[in-house]
Amino acid sequence: MVKNNKDSTKIVNNKANTSLLIEYLEATIVDEMILNSFIRDIKIVNITDSYIVISVATDQTRKILKENYLTFFKNGIEQILDKKLEINFILHGENINLDNKITKNYISENISSKYTFENYIEGKFNNEVIKIGKTLIKHLGKFSPLFITANSGLGKTHLLHAIGNIFIKKNMNAAYIEPNNFTRKVRELSNDSNEALSNFIDQFSNFDILLFDDIQNLGDRTVTLKVLFNIINNSFENNKQVVLVADKSPQELSGFESRFITRFQSGITSKIDMPDIDDLIKVLKFKLDGESLQPEKWELEALKFIARNNSTSIRAIEGAVKRVAFFSLTASNIKYTYNSISNLFKELQIDPKELTPQRIISTVANYYKLKINEINGRTRKSNIVVARHMAMYLIRTINKISYAEIGKIIGGRDHSTVMSAIENIKLQMKMNNAVKLASEKIEKNIKTIK
Amino acid sequence: MKLKVNKKQFNLILEELAKVINPNSPLISLQGILIEALENKIIFKASNGNISIKKEIDVDSDIEVITPGNILVPGKLFKEIIKKQSDTIEIFREKNEITIRSNGSEGFLNLLNVEEFPTISFDKVGKDFEIEVSKFKELINNVSYAAAENDNRLILNGVNIKAANSKLVVSATNSFRFATEVLPIDSDIEFNINILSSSLKILLSSINSGLLKISINDSKIISEVDNTIIVSNLIDGIYPELEKLIPHEFETVVKTSTKDINYLIDKVLVMSTEKKRVTKLTTNNGELILEMRRQEIGELIARTNKFNLEGKEISIPFDINFFKEAISKVSGDIEIKFNGGGKPFIIKSISKRNLIQLILPHRSY
Numbered sequence: 001m002v003k004n005n006k007d008s009t010k011i012v013n014n015k016a017n018t019s020l021l022i023e024y025l026e027a028t029i030v031d032e033m034i035l036n037s038f039i040r041d042i043k044i045v046n047i048t049d050s051y052i053v054i055s056v057a058t059d060q061t062r063k064i065l066k067e068n069y070l071t072f073f074k075n076g077i078e079q080i081l082d083k084k085l086e087i088n089f090i091l092h093g094e095n096i097n098l099d100n101k102i103t104k105n106y107i108s109e110n111i112s113s114k115y116t117f118e119n120y121i122e123g124k125f126n127n128e129v130i131k132i133g134k135t136l137i138k139h140l141g142k143f144s145p146l147f148i149t150a151n152s153g154l155g156k157t158h159l160l161h162a163i164g165n166i167f168i169k170k171n172m173n174a175a176y177i178e179p180n181n182f183t184r185k186v187r188e189l190s191n192d193s194n195e196a197l198s199n200f201i202d203q204f205s206n207f208d209i210l211l212f213d214d215i216q217n218l219g220d221r222t223v224t225l226k227v228l229f230n231i232i233n234n235s236f237e238n239n240k241q242v243v244l245v246a247d248k249s250p251q252e253l254s255g256f257e258s259r260f261i262t263r264f265q266s267g268i269t270s271k272i273d274m275p276d277i278d279d280l281i282k283v284l285k286f287k288l289d290g291e292s293l294q295p296e297k298w299e300l301e302a303l304k305f306i307a308r309n310n311s312t313s314i315r316a317i318e319g320a321v322k323r324v325a326f327f328s329l330t331a332s333n334i335k336y337t338y339n340s341i342s343n344l345f346k347e348l349q350i351d352p353k354e355l356t357p358q359r360i361i362s363t364v365a366n367y368y369k370l371k372i373n374e375i376n377g378r379t380r381k382s383n384i385v386v387a388r389h390m391a392m393y394l395i396r397t398i399n400k401i402s403y404a405e406i407g408k409i410i411g412g413r414d415h416s417t418v419m420s421a422i423e424n425i426k427l428q429m430k431m432n433n434a435v436k437l438a439s440e441k442i443e444k445n446i447k448t449i450k
Numbered sequence: 451m452k453l454k455v456n457k458k459q460f461n462l463i464l465e466e467l468a469k470v471i472n473p474n475s476p477l478i479s480l481q482g483i484l485i486e487a488l489e490n491k492i493i494f495k496a497s498n499g500n501i502s503i504k505k506e507i508d509v510d511s512d513i514e515v516i517t518p519g520n521i522l523v524p525g526k527l528f529k530e531i532i533k534k535q536s537d538t539i540e541i542f543r544e545k546n547e548i549t550i551r552s553n554g555s556e557g558f559l560n561l562l563n564v565e566e567f568p569t570i571s572f573d574k575v576g577k578d579f580e581i582e583v584s585k586f587k588e589l590i591n592n593v594s595y596a597a598a599e600n601d602n603r604l605i606l607n608g609v610n611i612k613a614a615n616s617k618l619v620v621s622a623t624n625s626f627r628f629a630t631e632v633l634p635i636d637s638d639i640e641f642n643i644n645i646l647s648s649s650l651k652i653l654l655s656s657i658n659s660g661l662l663k664i665s666i667n668d669s670k671i672i673s674e675v676d677n678t679i680i681v682s683n684l685i686d687g688i689y690p691e692l693e694k695l696i697p698h699e700f701e702t703v704v705k706t707s708t709k710d711i712n713y714l715i716d717k718v719l720v721m722s723t724e725k726k727r728v729t730k731l732t733t734n735n736g737e738l739i740l741e742m743r744r745q746e747i748g749e750l751i752a753r754t755n756k757f758n759l760e761g762k763e764i765s766i767p768f769d770i771n772f773f774k775e776a777i778s779k780v781s782g783d784i785e786i787k788f789n790g791g792g793k794p795f796i797i798k799s800i801s802k803r804n805l806i807q808l809i810l811p812h813r814s815y
Contacts, residue, residue, distance in 0.1 A: 367478065382474040386474050386476050390476055423602070424600070427604070430604050431499075431500060431646060432498060432499030432683070433500070433568065434475045434480050434497075435477070441477070441566070
């Protein structure tokens with residue numbers, strides 16, 4: 001990579017010389033079409049004692065100029081600079097390294113300063129990853145790779161940038177890599193040459209920390225994965241840090257060979273949990289503050305309302321906050337009570353993602369005026385058994401998960417217990433209306449934003 | 451809404467209604483009793499989702515409506531509270547709560563949501579039919595024991611009642627034993643319905659004596675007695691034709707009495723458990739033997755000679771509980787008729803000529 005000694009005189013000289021060269025070529029090459037297509041946007045990038053670097057628009061341009069007009073260029077340069085120089089054509093944006101090898105900058109430091117740990121809300125659900133993220137820099141490379149499992153919408157990208165910013169603050173290099181760009185570049189370069197691909201891989205080793213987002217998308221892309229594997233290994237050998245984020249744990253990733261999985265697990269693994277109601281309220285208050293919606297004036301029930309109806313992602317909370325913000329623009333004296341806030345969401349359908357088994361259980365508990373742990377517990381009291389069976393039936397109907405999974409959720413029960421409970425409910429439904437009406441009523445409650 | 455009631459009368463009404471209620475109903479509002487107080491009468495409603503009851507009580511000195519209104523009270527609790535009050539009770543509603551007050555005590559109950567009580571039709575629609583209560587009760591009691599409970603084949607949980615050719619035929623089965631009885635009736639009405647045996651039980655417990663008036667249509671059976679209407683849903687479906695199973699010729703007839711058979715049953719029943727209930731009945735040289743065996747535990751054998759044999763000797767295994775239940779429905783002299791050890795046998799008695807009970811044998815002992 002040419003060290004850009006941005007000597008202003010040199011730039012001015014390069015510019016001036018470019019104009020002169022173009023003038024010369026315009027005088028000697030008569031073909032207007034050639035001049036327009038290939039000549040007029042050339043740029044002299046660098047001049048040394050032995051060679052001159054000229055950048056052109058496309059590869060095709062480079063080819064044509066090299067094959068047909070090299071003599072013109074050579075003569076022109078000799079005339080302007082009064083020396084015979086070797087000419088290197090590169091493409092705009094490329095760089096040429098000290099050994100006169102053309103390389104391209106494939107990755108750049110693209111950490112956003114917007115996302116730091118200062119504006120990253122900490123809750124029970126993410127305090128482990130935050131702790132690890134903040135201390136990574138102290139143990140450079142020792143815990144590499146750091147593999148974080150997190151569902152979408154829970155702040156993983158923000159986390160990656162925040163970690164990157166810690167490194168940048170200490171004058172180290174950090175790069176954030178997004179999977180689609182990565183895959184595309186690998187694909188392009190693998191069509192080019194092996195050399196191009198290994199240059200690509202080498203460039204990654206310049207960075208003290210590499211932050212890869214959403215790697216679950218890379219499954220089944222064998223070439224891309226091989227490259228990623230190389231990059232991680234190189235970084236590890238150089239005591240640099242790699243951070244990987246996916247929406248599944250390493251064992252659950254599909255399309256990855258087992259050697260990748262073991263590599264992913266060879267450093268440290270952590271996860272961002274689903275936030276509980278306290279976490280959600282914490283995040284909510286922060287977001288409300290950001291929109292100047294005075295969280296301290298909010299009734300607890302109003303905060304809980306938004307939290308429990310947007311419980312699956314921070315993004316959902318942000319959406320709800322934006323909705324409140326929008327309506328506050330028009331309402332002059334909005335009261336932050338349960339009634340007024342829930343009214344803003346009355347017309348909306350609940351996001352199907354929110355229809356979790358947990359929501360179902362809590363709605364059932366509410367309907368039968370029981371506690372959630374009574375439903376999950378071992379008691380065989382008839383009134384509680386009715387509620388428990390209803391919860392199992394509704395989870396099966398709405399979430400369509402297996403009996404074994406339902407059993408795990410409801411107090412660690414066996415799949416056969418769940419199955420006979422659900423069969424019983426189905427039989428009762430045929431025998432009398434009570435069960436059918438009750439399940440319809442409760443299902444309605446589950447789907448209502450309340 | 452405000453009522454002033456006499457405890458005794460009010461209590462009787464609530465007892466009737468409570469028979470229908472399932473206190474653990476999956477539908478919360480059906481755990482309640484709906485009380486609609488109008489100016490000159492009070493309408494009470496309760497249901498378990500299959501059978502429902504409606505009582506219309508005219509206002510009088512025992513039951514006064516001071517202010518009309520509708521409430522849905524949690525049935526069981528309300529009944530228990532009323533039971534403990536003294537003679538004259540005041541009941542009035544404030545918002546979502548009622549106060550129950552009488553001399554010396556006071557109670558407050560949260561009300562259920564009236565709007566959530568399902569709409570139930572008590573309209574008398576269908577073919578009309580009358581039968582003496584005592585006769586109907588006996589008929590049902592003789593047969594309904596044989597129905598299944600919570601069988602996945604829904605219709606087996608019910609009792610089949612059909613009328614044709616001036617005859618009423620009532621049948622029930624759990625697919626291993628069945629009972630059927632015929633009663634001549636004074637009507638040319640025709641119908642064929644199936645009703646959950648549990649609902650039938652509730653229906654019968656709610657009617658006392660006199661004439662039972664029933665209306666029957668495709669989906670419901672409605673009975674009216676005095677100021678009470680009881681509606682029960684019917685079970686959809688075609689009842690198995692069990693009469694075909696009843697043999698008319700027999701290789702063996704054992705004539706004995708319920709007393710003597712019960713004597714044998716009692717002796718061997720000790721060996722039975724909920725799951726292991728096979729007993730073997732054998733005749734041999736003037737002896738009637740009932741035996742029960744459990745692997746690695748033991749064996750019980752009971753004998754009697756108090757019987758008469760017509761035809762071939764018999765040896766047949768079957769479920770002892772089914773046998774005991776069937777015997778319990780009859781008394782005095784009985785005939786047990788067999789067709790070899792692998793075919794169903796029937797029990798008939800002089801005391802109930804029109805009742806036939808059939809039991810399938812076990813495959814082996």
